[in-house]
Amino acid sequence: MAVFDFSKIPDAGTEPVCTYELFYSNEHEMTPDKPVVVIDNEHKKWDSQSEGMFTNPVKKTSFEFETSTGVWSADIKEVDARFVSLLQWLGENHIKVRLDGVNNERGYCVYGISEIALGGGSKLSAEDGFLQYMIQRLLASNAPSEAELSHEIIEDCDAMKLTSLQSITDFINCAGRTLPDNIRVWASRNLAVARSNEVTPAERRHAQRALSIMMNVQWKNNFFESIDPVEARRILDEELYGMESVKQRIIETIIQINRTHTLPAYGILLIGPAGTGKSQIAYAVAKILKLPWTTLDMSSINDPEQLTGSSRIYSNAKPGMIMEAFSHAGESNLVFIINELDKANSGKGSANPSDVLLTLLDNLGFTDNYMECMIPTSGVYPIATANVKADISAPLLSRFAVIELPDYTEDEKKIIFSKFALPKVIDKMGLRHDEVQVTESGLEQIMIMHRCKSGIRDLEQVAEHMAANALYRIEVEGLERVVYDGNEVIKLLEG
Numbered sequence: 001m002a003v004f005d006f007s008k009i010p011d012a013g014t015e016p017v018c019t020y021e022l023f024y025s026n027e028h029e030m031t032p033d034k035p036v037v038v039i040d041n042e043h044k045k046w047d048s049q050s051e052g053m054f055t056n057p058v059k060k061t062s063f064e065f066e067t068s069t070g071v072w073s074a075d076i077k078e079v080d081a082r083f084v085s086l087l088q089w090l091g092e093n094h095i096k097v098r099l100d101g102v103n104n105e106r107g108y109c110v111y112g113i114s115e116i117a118l119g120g121g122s123k124l125s126a127e128d129g130f131l132q133y134m135i136q137r138l139l140a141s142n143a144p145s146e147a148e149l150s151h152e153i154i155e156d157c158d159a160m161k162l163t164s165l166q167s168i169t170d171f172i173n174c175a176g177r178t179l180p181d182n183i184r185v186w187a188s189r190n191l192a193v194a195r196s197n198e199v200t201p202a203e204r205r206h207a208q209r210a211l212s213i214m215m216n217v218q219w220k221n222n223f224f225e226s227i228d229p230v231e232a233r234r235i236l237d238e239e240l241y242g243m244e245s246v247k248q249r250i251i252e253t254i255i256q257i258n259r260t261h262t263l264p265a266y267g268i269l270l271i272g273p274a275g276t277g278k279s280q281i282a283y284a285v286a287k288i289l290k291l292p293w294t295t296l297d298m299s300s301i302n303d304p305e306q307l308t309g310s311s312r313i314y315s316n317a318k319p320g321m322i323m324e325a326f327s328h329a330g331e332s333n334l335v336f337i338i339n340e341l342d343k344a345n346s347g348k349g350s351a352n353p354s355d356v357l358l359t360l361l362d363n364l365g366f367t368d369n370y371m372e373c374m375i376p377t378s379g380v381y382p383i384a385t386a387n388v389k390a391d392i393s394a395p396l397l398s399r400f401a402v403i404e405l406p407d408y409t410e411d412e413k414k415i416i417f418s419k420f421a422l423p424k425v426i427d428k429m430g431l432r433h434d435e436v437q438v439t440e441s442g443l444e445q446i447m448i449m450h451r452c453k454s455g456i457r458d459l460e461q462v463a464e465h466m467a468a469n470a471l472y473r474i475e476v477e478g479l480e481r482v483v484y485d486g487n488e489v490i491k492l493l494e495g
């Protein structure tokens with residue numbers, strides 16, 4: 001858990017101490033029995049209404065009580081996980097508050113927090129309104145998971161963005177040769193533009209924005225750690241049923257990375273009918289590689305400028321989607337998932353979006369019109385999906401290792417429906433598995449009705465429809481369970 005540092009003053013001689021423990025509550029109101037904060041009262045009992053501030057003297061998480069006999073500090077013992085960030089905000093902004101609480105064996109249990117003026121008087125309703133609004137929003141929310149809270153320190157670091165010219169300058173000076181040479185030279189030139197009084201305000205603004213984007217990306221080398229092939233296979237089995245040849249090709253790629261510690265020269269192109277799990281495989285590979293990923297949907301991109309960005313000569317200029325992907329990922333090693341690659345030739349006018357992709361896929365560097373700098377792409381791993389191989393241009397096709405996904409057989413579809421799709425929806429709707437049953441004739445009828453359709457997307461929709469119908473009949477008609485045979489399936493899907 002994070003240790004609050006409200007003063008923001010570093011003290012090298014003092015180690016921070018976290019005094020509180022988190023508890024996870026989904027209660028929608030605060031009462032003496034359902035507090036949001038518990039404060040230590042071992043040495044002194046606190047008034048039912050007490051005033052003070054959240055502080056951290058000697059870097060301990062505490063509350064500073066202002067009483068008639070002076071100022072007393074008490075450690076915070078427990079905090080509702082939903083209120084951690086709010087208490088931090090109150091402390092960092094030195095906001096004086098009034099606590100409503102009771103003393104018991106657990107401690108001083110706080111069930112009310114309101115903002116007050118520094119003089120001790122009541123604040124105007126508008127001034128306290130934001131705090132009360134936030135409290136009600138937090139009470140209406142569910143407790144965050146422990147996994148989400150474990151990323152708190154990482155999120156705090158992510159919030160430290162280089163935006164001011166001073167912070168950017170300090171970073172460039174400290175980073176030195178750790179930056180790629182071309183980016184270091186580019187940064188020096190743009191820094192001069194951002195500081196110059198001889199250019200227009202728009203040029204200075206664009207230069208500073210470009211510097212902020214570029215310096216906030218961690219430009220890594222292209223060395224990749226070894227990947228456990230057993231764990232990779234487990235992830236693939238979770239995401240995809242059958243298709244052993246496809247999984248084998250992916251595992252072979254993983255083994256190659258383990259041997260060379262670099263990405264393969266070619267990305268992966270997954271070609272197959274709709275609904276066969278191409279996107280799921282792409283996301284699974286990104287998970288296996290432990291890299292951030294971004295998605296480019298080529299069916300919605302009809303102008304190369306969407307990918308390459310616009311020139312700074314325009315006041316509303318901005319980087320392209322490829323550069324924004326680096327910015328959002330925060331690093332140069334990432335997976336580009338390119339959906340609908342067979343739609344990449346449908347650009348408007350003389351320019352073609354697929355020409356931009358060729359530059360990215362060559363891994364020799366990519367130049368964004370807004371950034372005006374060649375970006376290293378050796379750490380980019382492209383994974384593309386497509387339905388029709390014939391619609392992909394030969395130059396694009398030559399940049400990929402092609403993996404063709406066959407459609408599922410009828411036997412595989414039966415297993416996927418009965419063992420995966422339907423149980424997943426049943427669990428999602430809160431039903432018991434014995435409340436929804438499909439007989440062999442019912443399963444056979446589903447297959448007959450969807451025999452001409454590729455993939456399993458339609459079967460997933462049937463599972464959703466069937467579970468929703470069963471839930472309705474159980475709740476409204478009072479049935480204990482619903483059994484779908486062939487006739488019931490026909491009645492449900494054709495009714």
